[in-house]
Amino acid sequence: MTVYFAYRQMAPFGSSSLLTVDLGQQYVDFFAYLRRTILHDPSAIFYSFSNGLGGEMVGNWAYYLLSPLNLLLLFFPGGSLTSGIFLITVLKYGLAGLSFAWLLLKVTKQDGLMAITFATAYALMGWAIANQLNIMWLDALIFLPLIFYGLMQLMTTGHWKPYIIWLPIMLVVNYYMAYMICLFLVLAFIWLAADKFTTWRRFAAQTGRFAVASLISGALAAAVLLPTWWSLTQSKAQYTVQTFKWRFELFPLKTLSKFFLGAFNFDQMPNGPANIFIGALALLGALFFFVDRRVALRSRLAAGIVTIFLALSTCVQPLDLLWHAGQFPVWYPYRFSFVICFWLIWLAAQTLTLDFRPGPIAIGLVTLVVALGCYYVETNLKTFKYLKPNQFWLGILFVIFALMLTTFPFKKHWTYPLMIFVIGVTEVTANAYLDLNNISYVSQSEYGNYTAELQRLVNKTQQADKGFYRIGKTFLRTKGDAFQTGFNGGSVFSSALPKATPTFMGHIGVPDGDGFVEYSNGTLLTDSLLNMKYYFKDKQLSGALSGSSMLPASSNKADLADYRIVGQDHWATRYQNPYALPMGYAASNQILSLKDTTADPAQYQANWLAALTGNAQDQHLFTAQNFSQVAFQNINQQSKITGAMLQKKDLLKPGSITLSFKPQDNAAYYLTMGSTVNPQNATFTLNGKSLAQYPTYRNTIIVSAADHAKGQTIKLTIQLKKGSLWLQNFTLYRLDTTRLKQATTQLKEHPWRLSQQSDRKFSGTVTATANRQVLNTSIPYSQGWHATVNGHAAKTYKTVDMFTAVKLRRGTNHVTLAYWPPFLNLGLLISGVTLLLVCGWWLVIVRRRR
Template sequence: MPERKRRWAFTAKQWTLLGAFLTPFIIMTVYFAYRQMAPFGSSSLLTVDLGQQYVDFFAYLRRALLHDPGSIFYSFSNGLGGEMVGTWAYYLLSPLNLLLLAFPGNTLTSGILLITVLKYGLAGLTFAWLLLKVTPQRGLIAITLSTAYALMGWAIANQLNIMWLDAIVLLPLIFYGLLQLMITGHWKPYLIWLPIMLIVNYYMAYMICLFLILAFIWLAVDKFSTWRNLAVQTGRFAGASLLSGALVAALLLPTWWSLTQSKVQYTIQSFKWHFELVPFKTLSKFFLGAFNFDQMPNGPANIFIGALAVLGALFFFVDRRIALKSRLAAGVVTVFLALSTCLQPLDLLWHAGQFPVWYPYRFSFIICFWLIWLAAQTLTLDFHPGPIAIGAVVVVVALGCYYVEAHLKSFKYLKANQFWLGILFVVFALILATFPYKKHWIYPVMLFVIGVTEVTANAYMDLNNISYVSQSEYGNYTAELQRLVNKTTKSDHSFYRIGKTFERTKGDAFQTGFNGGSVFSSALPKTTPTFMGNIGSPDGDGFVEYSNGTLVTDSLLNMKYYFQDKQLSGALSGTSMLPASSNKADLADYKVVGQDTWAKRYKNPYALSMGYAASDDILTLKDKTADPTQYQANWLAALTGNQQDKHLFTAENFDQVAFQNINQQSKITGAMLQKKSLVKDGSITLTFKPKDNAAYYLTMGSTVNPQNATFTLNGKALAQYPTYRNTIIVSAADHDKGKTMKLTIKLKKGSLWLQNFTLYRLNTQRFKQAVHKLQQHPWKLSHHSDRNFNGTVTATKNNQVLNTSIPYSPGWHATVNGKSVKTYKTINMFTAVKLKKGTNHVKLTYWPPLLNWGLLISGLSLVLVFGSWWWRAHRRPR
């Protein structure tokens, strides 16, 4: 019996590892329970991008792995359609994401909370494992430092960027691999953990790779013996790093191709050698609670690690137990990292040549790791600093605190009580760091209490400044949209897209599994927002929002069904779980095919199939007009081959214009409205009465937006997605013959430029004739999936093409009647194939570009690595 007890007894190291995992895990779980995050209450962990973007990708991940593996490489939920390798590589390849498979529907938020707290716990675990492996740190001191690492300011501020948190889990393991590579010559740990990081998140891996170069320089100096040995170490480091990349080339090469179509096109080509902010401003971030919502879009680097770790790092540089050359090299690395938080070229280097859109200084987890690592070298039980060392550290800390206190009013994220509380922790930490009886049991206990209390308080203060989406807001909306999608897909199994007049996020299509037109993704090809801007829908560098479709674009983009939020009456008047994002009067041309309490479902009789026989004029169309109505007309005319279709839209005059507290204008389009009195409301009311039942549209330039004015149409707020940078089209009237339409624009500021503000009438009869012509010869699909289309199409002439609304990519491969043929790009966006007169059997298949080369390189690298390990294992004497 005693032997069995000993067998199951934990060793001191195992207790340390367990404590390092459980401490941050429990702290964050208790906090989330306190905030009533699902499954603990009515709130959720969803906020900012986690609630607007990542949660939709997680829903897609579940659907792809459990129900639709064909969408792993390509998905038509990705905007109008797009490759998915880049999305997987950036957002979805954390192994912990597999836990989400157990959380269907509305419980997905509970799964997100679980993997979040697990990542905090695992970060503490891996850092403690590193300490146990290569330092004398043990027990509560190791747990304290590991908790400071797991709950660093970067990890708290970026808790919502859940896919980045894997970096702090894997960094200690990769660093250990580097140590082994440098000291013992063993490649295995490095060749395991660095490739895993490259797979899990290439973006964070890039930053870690830059840090590995800095760490190598420090280690090369610290372990220097001979120049020959340094050359061997350098070759070993370079070879192992290149081999790590080669091992995962099957992922990295297709991802690189994806980046060349998206993020790489936004890379800064020039920079200035200047400070982005006052360098010493970053010192304020060492104080607890120095974070709020305003810090997300811009602000100093989040480098909070607690007073103990900061003092420990400072003592490293005056610790005579450590070789001077090592301290000097560490100082160079530290200065480089410090300058990276304020000097523009270095900031751009860490972010691969691009200024971050929100979440600045994303590499600051590297700084936190480095400082805590230095502290771990110093804060050992045999550390007894002399008076000179103590004096030097006290002077540095005092100067830093003095600077922060002198500029406290300029730090809106740092309050006076937080500053003085931070000073108190500095005093406690200084006493503990210089405590003469470190081998007494009270020392590690006090270190643990003070250290863990401070990082816990920081997490509490930081996250209390952030608001979250309620569980009902997410769950009710998602459940209703899923019902609408399910009813549609059960009754129609053909391939089509769905539009809607409401949204929770631009990733709703990913969330509920339909082919849409909107998306928010860092992997979005640049051509997609360019196209959306051309047709009059909102766009940005990383998003598109198909909220402003017309009868023309709905038809050409195969928007076969539409969902519209209902105007409720009675007790539910003025309420809706479906937030309106657009005004779509032209739904009057579509047929209602179903409805429930919250929404109606429409079918578009003019929707074209995913492909159809069209004029080859589309291959030579160079549509450069900035007018979205003319762009759409030119696009349709090129498909029909009828030049008269270029005159689809005509500009109309308003019947009456009334000004209130605004100077009179004789011309509305391009007018600069100015308030007469800035203290009074200013508005303009425009009236028109349609003479027929045609569709009427308004165009609005980027200045005519909800930030500058409010818009009401016939007394009701004109719903519109607020962010757009190009001229958009707004559906104003349809089937409203003889009805007075009154649009009121109320200025929010002293002036408003009515940029590209024009009323247009669509020639509905000509539009219907053009669409009917294209509907005569559809691509009749016998099989379809996200990456495979197979069917027949009839061409009545030799100069016709199969025009599709599939976004162009070299990954799409076509065969016509069994022979491989070239694909063509139309309007710099879509895919077309030339046809011969008669019936053509056309097949389109998608395969990620560069994947074959990546598989070859990865395969050869795996053979090399495993062959080398096998050879070494078998050449050893038995």
């Protein structure tokens, strides 16, 4: 794999990198956060304001960052982080092979080149190649053989230690993959119980040991599992499927195509059959297991039941949901298929020993099954877009070679292991080469240059202002840029994102999804309320560089005209927001009772402000405006724009609508656009330039259209990409900037003056001029935040279903907010007590043996 990556010029060998899809758009940012937290800011371990508007981090650590190999990333700063990712990737491939080879040497007859062949097939299984970019999942390949060995020891010798060492480690390293391994352990126990069965009394003892050892393993990992469970209840668990149907998700035989090398491409990432390629030798060996008379019939029957269950899991909806903890995967389907590959290779390793002599019936049955499978794939080859004919016939060739070798009568000659090695390793290597050639990657310069420039902007801002504030920007490489360069932002892409965050962002007109938010559509009002004190804007370059930038634009923020320029360089300009409110301030307690259900983001924002100021007039901050002129081209005339259904007159010709307005003052103007008015359905041009906008949104968004443009004609052209377009929630609004200034000035009068601040603790004084006031903050609400007011514990309240507030008494109040992960103390107690009991029990046994 190292040679292949060098050939592809992956960093550090060239100009490319391993960054692709989620590894480039998500995980690399968490790795940068890991470095910064360990080396520079330990206070962000449990909570970080780089996590969207702010969020707990235990769930993110447990899912993305607890692999021991990640510590190697500490030696790769800045743009060299991609080289660190390369290093841990190849190490995980190597350790997976080593782990499986160790298992074979310990409990099977395999050794030498035979063991290396099976270990390589395991390390380079189709699942590993397809999910190489999901780098945190690869640890499962390393620990699965060790846990399986522990289970075998538990069943056969009664030794507990290997099982209760490796399983808890896996539960800590990545609970998600560990969950799938735990399900597989139940299946493996069924097979081992049948394979090793002697008496029912012994079976009962084995069952008891398995159950108790599994509970102990869970208890040892409770310090991570319990706070992670709480995190999941706020995020992914809220998307759990409540109903399902007993049906096939795809025709079961389609999965057979995945046994051929090279049967993977980018289109297989969102959906497709399970990636279960293991090579022809391992596949034939697994089939021969079921006709091998050396193995007891009950063992083969139990193995058959396990295999059928695993096979049905790749196509039956409820079983698929079971493996994915009740949720349909978003991309990367059948994530559990690594256990299928392990199981099949394990069966093959049991069978293809040097003393294996299949009879004619066994050879005939296996050959017939393989021939029928190949015939099905060949007759349906055109439907498998990911499998090319030359790859299919190359796979047939390897099947023929493998069949000849497995039935070869003179296996004890020294050339036999060598031939097995050459054929087996060549096929899985070719599969890796073909699969990964189908994937494109982020160049090193694209990642490094962008990151270096953003880091420069962040450093200059933080050096000039040591306070607590958030930073917005009009460009992005990823939604995790705040993690990457260490600032408090408003965007994030995380599987552990609390559901409340995207819900709130959708209310205020910002793009959101189940696992992400992108603060690209802030208004003057939301920037103020969310403490967006600084903004970075990409420059429009001229001359030879016109139209190019290493800072890809993501929003059209005309309202930056209201902000003050505080610095700039060749690529970007830094702005300071004069309306930005502090992290906390005294506000009306009306915010505690605000229940706003409007779907209009402009009105939602105004109602939010009015509840804070206690001034009902602030509800009219935004007023709808009419367009001064509307021109239709190849589109039927419409008398009303909002909610109009635009239809092309001639479907073969371009169709567009141009809307114009001329501001009568220097106020800020915004457009709201429903989810149907998106870049997939139309292109947008504002004053002759393409409208920059993050393309994915599922709710109505609000777009900055003009500011300080008195007397200028603003033209927006919408060109249809399809035959029709629904202008859902399409409205032009004017923001009363004067009233906004008055409201923000009022809220700034009594700020929370912080004497202590970190990611998990804020302390300071705030003055309330009346008894009916609260300390309103832009800290996202969580059970982990604990408040004290004047030295006494105080209740925290949730505002707009998102933020934290504390009631105040009239006068000066000293308020402290500190964060501690829920259930962490309980988890530490359970893990600590269990560890002491296990160590004490082990010492007693050692003393008895002595």
